Every structure is written in structure tokens, then in C-alpha cells.
Amino acid sequence: VTVGDDVFRDASSSHSHRRQLGATTIGAVSGGAWFALVSFLDGGWALPLRSAWGLAGAIASAVVTGVAVMHLFQIPIRRARGLAGLALPLATLPTAIVLFSILIWSARRLTGAAFSPTLSPRAEFELILVIYVFYGLLSVPLTPVLFGLAYLNQHWARAMFLRRTA
């Protein structure tokens, strides 16, 4: 190993850290924007918006979902163009919906929110997941809206990634 190799490794590591930080920031901003939409659509059904802790948990769930999706799909978002880019929301949207359902269920458990005292935690999770998957992925007017927004979000994220690396 030469001094040149160390310098190259340091530069590469610093570049990778910046890239990860960029994905985290872009994901957090995306998650925050999606939270505004989801809280409007959900209307306080599954999102525990009545308490301050519940609201914090719901926002955190959306931000963590955004960050996780941005990290998971960072490479395809940067590289996918044309038809592949257009088809990418078919992967990002279901991933985000499933992950957000798990996180929002966890936030509900932590803040003591429950649909009914007789509903088991598993049944509550299944209910949230089924409703979110139905409205998010199978609803004739809503699914194209979410798909279009996911596509625009991906377009914006790609532009941000390119600007950071330029």
C-alpha cells in the first residue's frame, strides 16, 4: 500500500460519506413532503395525530421511510432513465407503503393508540397494511396520483443527486 493508495481511499471514503449524507437529506425532505399528503389522506385514521408524541411518531415514521427508500433505491434513482426510470415507482411506492405501515403501527404501539381494545396487535397491523395497500396501490384514481408524485419525487431526487456530484 502506497501513500497514493491511502489518499485515493480517503478521497473515495469521503465521497461515499457525502453521497450517503446526500441520500439521507433528500430522503428526509421527501419523507416530510409525503407526510403532508398522507396525513391529509389518512385524516387521523391510522396516524396517531391527536397526541404530541403520536404526531412526532408519525412524522418520524414518514421521514425514516423517505430516508430508507432513498438509500435502498439510491443507485437506480441515479442511473435509471427512460422506461426503467418510469417503472421505478412500481418498486419504490410499494416498498414505502409497506415500510410506512410497519413504522406507523410501531408508533401507534409506542404511544398507546388502538382502534379497539379487542383488536390484537397483529390484526391492527394487518388492517393498516391492507387499507394502505388498497388505497395506495389498487385505488383507480389515487394510485395514479401517488405513482405520478413518486415519479416526480424520483425526478427531483435524481436532479439533487446530480447537482451534489457535479
Next chain:
Amino acid sequence: MRRLAKLVLAAALAGALVLAWGYWHASTHASLQINVDDVGLKSANQAYGTPHNVTVTFRDHSNVALAVARSIEPAGYLLAVHPNADIGTCEHRTSPGEHSSCYKQYSAWSARWAPHVHSADVSIGGCHLHGVPVAASVSNAEWLLWWVPLPHVGGVPRQYFDFTIAVDSRSCVAVVRGGTL
């Protein structure tokens, strides 16, 4: 490729318009459920009963009268009465077409004042109560599914207001669950 992207965005826009119309319609048309729970009529089997000859005047935070509801006898259920006598409660409209057109105006009127209800004046026979708190619950979930072409799922969307007023007509006092006011 650009055409396909435009197609996707056009589908998203069409979906947004379909939902936006549903949301607008639900926001401007309401269905009301008005209950006066009279604990003075409680029995061995029920915690409260349905009083008769009831008049309710709904008021907002500034105590401005919003609407009047009256019990429909002999059943005793309560309906808000539209200030235009031709509309009233729409109960007298017998043909489906007439009722539908009347109810369209009735529900549009209901949506204008129902979100502002705060308290009510309640008259049950000779008992008159002022400023009774109204427990309101609102549901506005139909707009997401109004487009479904099924008789029990889709259809013209409305928001639902459920107003509950608890009183004790024997003592002529307003009641909060667990005590009296």
C-alpha cells in the same frame, strides 16, 4: 418515452381531479345525525331514552343561532329544519326525484353551518335549557371511494356530522357523561 411520461402524469392529474371533485362535494354537502339522550327517561334496560316534542337550536362559539332542529313525531327522531319552508326537512317529498333534488339543497345548507356547532338550546316540553354542550363527531371518508360503481360503497360523497346532546328532562338539567352541569 416522453409521451409515456406525459401519459403517466396525465393519468395522475385525472386521478387527482376525480378525487378533488369528491373532496369538494363532500366538503359542501353534509348528512346529519342529531341525538338528544335523556337520562331522565332511563329504565332498567337502557341508560337513557328518546324524548318527544323536542326543539334544538344550534349555536356557534359566539352564541349565534345556526339552525333549528325538531323532533318528528311520533317516532321522536330529530331533523334540522331548513329555513326555506319549501325545503324544510325534505320529509314531505315522496317521489324519489323530488326528494333527491330537495335533499341536495338540504345537505348543502347543512354543510354550511354544521362545522360551526358548539352548543345548543334544548326545549323538551316545558323544560328549556340554554348553552348545552354538543358532542360532535365528524367523518369525511367517502370522497376517496365515491367513484366505486357499487350500490353500498360508491356514490355522491358527503361528510357526516353526529351531534349528541345529553340532558335530564326530569330535573331539567344538561348532563355531561358522569355528572350534571
